Amino acid sequence: MNDLLSTVDWSRGQFALTAIVHWLFVPLTIGLSLIVAIMESIYLKTKAERWRRLTKFWMLMFGINFACGVATGIILEFEFGTNWSNYSWFVGDIFGAPLAIEGIAAFFLESTFVAVMFFGWKRVSPRFHLLSTWLTAVGVSLSAYWILVANAWMQYPAGMEFDPAQMRNVMVSFADVALSPVAVNKFFHTVLSGWVLGAVFVTGVSSWFLLRKSNIVFAKDSMKIASWVGLTGIILTMWTGDGSAVEVAKVQPMKLAAMEGLYDGSYGQSLVGFGILDPSKERTDDKDPMMMEISIPKGLSVLAFHDTEAYVPGINDLIEGRMTGPDGNIIETESYTERIEAGKRAQQALRLYDEASAAGDSAAMTAAVTALKADFKYFGYGYLNSPDEAIPPVGLTFYAFRIMVMAGGYLLLYFIVMLFLSYRKPEHLENRWVAFLGLITIPVVWIASEAGWVVAEMGRQPWVIEGMLPTRAAVSAIPASSVQLTFWMFVVVFTGLLAAEISIMCREISKATRRDILADDKH
Amino acid sequence: MAAPTPPTTQADTPRGFFRRVTDLYVGGFREMTVGRRLWAIIIIKLAIMFLVFKLFFFPDKLATEYDNDADRARAVRTSLISDTP
Structure with missing residues (x-):
């Protein structure tokens, strides 16, 4: 049992490491592909040579990032098959179909048009080259879409039916899976945040040029485009973030409660703008969960339900079976104790199915399937020993949410300032402090x-599939030591990849500071 | 009167098309500068991933341990119904 828990922890750690590293590259690919496409469009419209050279420089940055980041996500699929075999079998074609589409779309769109982007400047017509650049940008986002559909299904399992004979979920509605409101919101929120990240990268690197008094015109032109993309991106990211909050409130209210450190909900619930959690707080004690807080009155009710007076349940309310109804009032639903009982009934039905199947008793199998379907919604709760096990790590979720939101607020201000300076006071962009601001914003957007x-991922714990399969049941029965070994191997490989990306990028940027990017065509 | 048929160029034929695609890749690879290093990174990375990680450390557990889907389903069912408190 201890080894199993250790396997779970190491597998989770390994998956988190891989996903975090993969996500260092992906949003930059998304953001830079769009910015490059916009720059090339300007070149084709104006026929001004400087826009071609500007495009080519940022395309080089895109290429370095693409080369270092491409295929890092494949490791996640390796981990599914080895570390998470129960899970990868259980999800069935729900996960397989979107990932297969992603693979095909990524291969044909990205690989083909990326080649034209880099090799085709003198070999295809300017219009076809531009089309390829835009199709690369679209392809990058499309492949992200299918991954996000798969992830959204884990948060909100729609469009499927569990088949106990195959022991996997079978897709009954592709549209429900592909167009679930969680998936659509997640896609826009994620891709738009990629625009912001790409824009910060461009303004940050441009700031470096300005700080070094090199390629001033190039840097200022780049900042104009990036500031527009960044401002548009951050406004839309905030808007879709609001949509995500509404979806979380509907389908993962426990995650929302953890994001807010909210134990006891109320009507017209306030939102914690800034706060420090009391680490000694226990769910059942009367302590205030916050050691200090700055709150926005009724903010959480507005955020979650767009209603100043709506009821927002806390962790205790959810465990006791109180949720928000369609009109914003309290509704009584199953308590977590009842869900655990339902989950155990579902698991018992599956056991009976297994026995009936082995005995070839089709009548008993049918009866077991009926019993299983009745309680399958809470199948995963049957693995829990107590309702407390259904609570996500509150501290991590709470602080991560605040870091994201505060950084988002900062980025909105940053792009307003950068856009204003780019058009109205471009000489101030050369100010040392403004350039320094551009540089330090680069890590902020990644964080x-x-x-x-x-x-998103810690807030949905303990579930790997919401309500259906807890993380610890999803893992394979493999020794923890084997996962430990590959974990450290990944640390080495990923560190090497990051070092390669950063060093190649820095070298190219450094080389560019010593020449006039707009005057020569060396890259 | 029918519109005159434009003359067929080499690029319009399938052979011409494939020639141009080949030229795109061959010429592109030949003229690469930073790209050479990037391709080296991609190839080394893919080799480590598929020839080391996938081959030696990440077998598909169910695919390698069981012969057919029915056995795999049974194995998962056994695992899931036994892992309960």
């Missing part, structure tokens, strides 16, 4: 982006 994923 915000990763923090968003921490909220």
